[in-house]
Amino acid sequence: MDRMLVVVFDNETSAYQGKSALQELASEGNIGVYAYAVLAKKADGTATIKQGDDSGPIGTLVGTTFGSLIGLLAGPVGVVAGAAAGMSAGAFADLSNESLGADFLDDVTKTLKPNKVALVAEIDEEWVTPVDTRMEAIGGTVFRRSVADVQDKVHDEHIAAMKADLAQMKAEHAQARADRKAKLQEKINALDTRIQAQLEKAKLRRDAAMVQAKAKADVQSVKAAAARARAS
Helix, strand or coil: CEEEEEEEECCHHHHHHHHHHHHHHHHCCCEEEEEEEEEEECCCCCEEEEEECCCCCHHHHHHHHHHHHHHHHHCHHHHHHHHHCCCCHHHHHHHHHHHHCHHHHHHHHHHCCCCCEEEEEEEEECCCHHHHHHHHHCCCEEEEEEHHHHHHHHHHHHHHHHHHHHHHHHHHHHHCCHHHHHHHHHHHHHHHHHHHHHHHHHHHHHHHHHHHHHHHHHHHHHHHHHHHHHHC
16 A cells, blocks of 8 residues: 655654665565655754655656655755655645645644654555564654545545535525526536536546556566666
């Protein structure tokens, strides 16, 4: 399952140990790592990206979630990173609600206080124990969120709510007086247009997810090939 992972540490040394542990878990086949960054929170509340993944193209492949999370946690520096990965700054607010979940972001930001350091990653994992065990052993506090689950749930609930409003308006239209029918019909048409736009957005998101899934698999194959080459 694809997840966004944030592990908060007390210092950079522990964060880099966490990064190494994440890479080791990937080389052992326990998880897949698509992208990562080490982010340090300064005393004044601003943040700096201390180290990022060197895999290159993955930034453009997962920027819609990974880039947005970096942007939301790091502020202006992260916004630049997210934009470089194909994200516009204006999209971060939507992603925080639709992709990441406000509760997840709230939990992370409450723990990622000034002078703390976070390892941020997008990973594929079947079990949480391997990552949790390694990170907790070096003092990390682990947060994770399944991106697709949150995004689909929020989007489905949003469409369901609009469809309920549409059904109510149509019921009122059927019983309305002639002078009200025209105004209600305008509202019905406008809401129906919004619903169709949301349905199209969902289709585009599903299509993009399929492309990203293939791209992620290709990146994992490249990393695996490179690891085999180093081993030989």
